[in-house]
Amino acid sequence: MIEEYIDKKGAFMSIAIINEKIMPLVGIALLLWTLILSLLLISLLWKNKKAKYSWDKKGAKVVPLVIAVFVHILFGVFIGIIFYHISVIRFW
Numbered sequence: 751m752i753e754e755y756i757d758k759k760g761a762f763m764s765i766a767i768i769n770e771k772i773m774p775l776v777g778i779a780l781l782l783w784t785l786i787l788s789l790l791l792i793s794l795l796w797k798n799k800k801a802k803y804s805w806d807k808k809g810a811k812v813v814p815l816v817i818a819v820f821v822h823i824l825f826g827v828f829i830g831i832i833f834y835h836i837s838v839i840r841f842w
Contacts, residue, residue, distance in 0.1 A: 772832060775828060778828055782821055782824055782828060783825060786818050786821050789814040789817055790818050792814045793812075793815045793818070
């Protein structure tokens with residue numbers, strides 16, 4: 751049986767089904783991931799010269815970190831939607 755498969759290997763064809771409705775969600779998830787990464791880099795690399803609050807004096811900026819956490823939650827929601835669309839088969 752294995753020998754027959756090896757002999758006829760070129761005769762087999764596989765079909766890939768791509769759900770085109772997922773692609774905009776993947777694009778949005780990629781943009782959110784890029785936004786999260788850029789916000790983290792801004793908060794870590796952009797230091798305050800004169801800090802207003804005690805937590806800003808020697809650490810990262812707080813506002814981009816809070817925005818990054820919020821966007822990270824949105825990113826998780828979009829990944830969940832993508833996994834839902836992948837796992838559910840629709841017939842319309």
